[in-house]
Amino acid sequence: MTDGAGCHPRPAHRLQWPAHALWSLLAALTALVLLAGCAAGPSSLAAGTPRKAVLAQLGTPFTATPLAGGGERLVYSTGPMGFYVYHVDLDGSGRVARTEQVMTFERLAGIPINQWTAVDVRANFGPPMRIDRVYSFDGDVWTYRFIADINLRRLAHVHIDPAGVVRRVMFTDELLSDDDRSF
Helix, strand or coil, X not given: CCCCCCCCCCCCCCCCCCHHHHHHHHHHHHXXXXXXXXXXXXXXXXXXXXXXXXXXXXXXXXXXXXCHHHCEXXXXXXXXCCCCEEEEXXXXXXXXXXXXXXXCHHHHHCCCXXXXXXXXXXXXXXXXXXXXXXXXXXXXXXXXXXXXXXXXXXXXXXXXXXXXXXXXXXXXXXXXXXXXXXX
């Protein structure tokens, strides 16, 4: 008679992780992915980086416009729903001279009224989050998202008349669905 050892194979050992350990691992992996994304973003570009390396790292810019002195501005936008727009300015030899995040209150409030056109706005800030029309203005209202200095989500509303000229810039807070101030 047999002792039964061969009759019932022992189940393979399965690694079981406690739920909190799985969540911790997932959080750590997410943080690594986010940090890797930040490391590869426009703000990580060193001065002197050649244009070809910028394009290899960041891809095709939203716009590329000539600068005085033979340089070029590459615009990278996280829009239309993002909060950031980066200008990567290249010098006359095609190397990074500076990088700047321009989706700020100061930059948006500094749009030259009655001087800039829709082309200027798009070249500097990329695509708007949305384009609306309102009863009190004859033209389009381009809305951009940005983060104010205290991590407050804000909206900039750029009023562009039918001729394509910026006539007004207004600001509001971005109300979230769980915000007590929403009606």
